[in-house]
Amino acid sequence: MSFDRYPRVFSFAVCVALAVSAASAQAVGGEFSYSGGELTCVPDAGVTGQQPPYLDCLQIGPVRIGETMRTVSMKFGKARQATKRGSVTDRLYPIKGDVPAGQPVPYWVIGFEDQRVVSIQITGDLRVDQYAFSSLRLGDTEEKLLSKFGPAGFNQPAPRINGVMLGYSPYPVTFEIKDGKIYTMRVSEAIGK
Numbered sequence: 001m002s003f004d005r006y007p008r009v010f011s012f013a014v015c016v017a018l019a020v021s022a023a024s025a026q027a028v029g030g031e032f033s034y035s036g037g038e039l040t041c042v043p044d045a046g047v048t049g050q051q052p053p054y055l056d057c058l059q060i061g062p063v064r065i066g067e068t069m070r071t072v073s074m075k076f077g078k079a080r081q082a083t084k085r086g087s088v089t090d091r092l093y094p095i096k097g098d099v100p101a102g103q104p105v106p107y108w109v110i111g112f113e114d115q116r117v118v119s120i121q122i123t124g125d126l127r128v129d130q131y132a133f134s135s136l137r138l139g140d141t142e143e144k145l146l147s148k149f150g151p152a153g154f155n156q157p158a159p160r161i162n163g164v165m166l167g168y169s170p171y172p173v174t175f176e177i178k179d180g181k182i183y184t185m186r187v188s189e190a191i192g193k
Contacts, residue, residue, distance in 0.1 A: 031134040032057050032171070034150035039168060054171055058187045060120045061131030063108070065189050069115045076108065088113050095128055106138060111188070119188035125178070133185045140182045145175055 029044035032054075041057035058065040062075055072091075073079075079091035093108040106124025110117055122131055127139030136148055145166070146152075152166035152175075163178035176184035 030056050030059065032149060032168075032173070033134075034148060037150070039150050039171065041171075052190075057134065058120070058172070058189070060122050060133040060185055060187060063110060063117065063120050065117055065120065065187065067117045069112050069117075072110055072112075072117060080107075085111070088118060090119075095122075095124065095131075097126075097128070099126065118190075119186065121184060121186040123176075123184040125183065133187065136182060136185065138182055138185070142177050142180050142182070145177075145182060149173075 029042055031042055032039055033042050041054035043053075043056040055065060063072060069091075072093075076093040079093055082089050082091045084090075088111045090109050090111050093110065095106040095108065097106075099105050104125060106122065106126050106128055109119075109121040109123070111119030111121075122128070122133075122138060124138050127137055129137060131137065134148060136145060149168055153169045154167040156165050156167075157163075158165045158176050158178075161176055161178045161183055163176055163183060165174055165176050167174045172188040172190055174184075174186045175182055176186075
């Protein structure tokens, strides 16, 4: 066997390893992924048969659709305020951290129905690195959102923030964009919840 063959074999093995690594980086479990003109939920390994099938991707940071109020309280403590919206109670949890003077504090709004999480929203001008949704964080650019999720299913003004809301139906996922950056990320159990 000739020794000049080994560099080619090694090069081929490296290329295969890089291709497998790139493919797995694109299809992270528990995240939405846009590929071939379609947005899909890539479930975590070993998860099958969930209804709706995209349920595994409805998590922002440590909060997942379907969790109990008790579990959320253990993570964030007592809610600052609560408001009723039909059968859903929205609870507001400020995000503690270093917030410059005069800057609004980022916050969670988590909706509960029968003590169970049915909606999750995170909002703020400040980047909060530890709380991601499908690899996106508050403060990421609209371009990064579009590269991860593709074109929005709907686009409407968000006058409250002087921005725009992008929705990804049939998935219950919306983003608010302010000054070209993600200002709000919201998921819910079903559209309208």
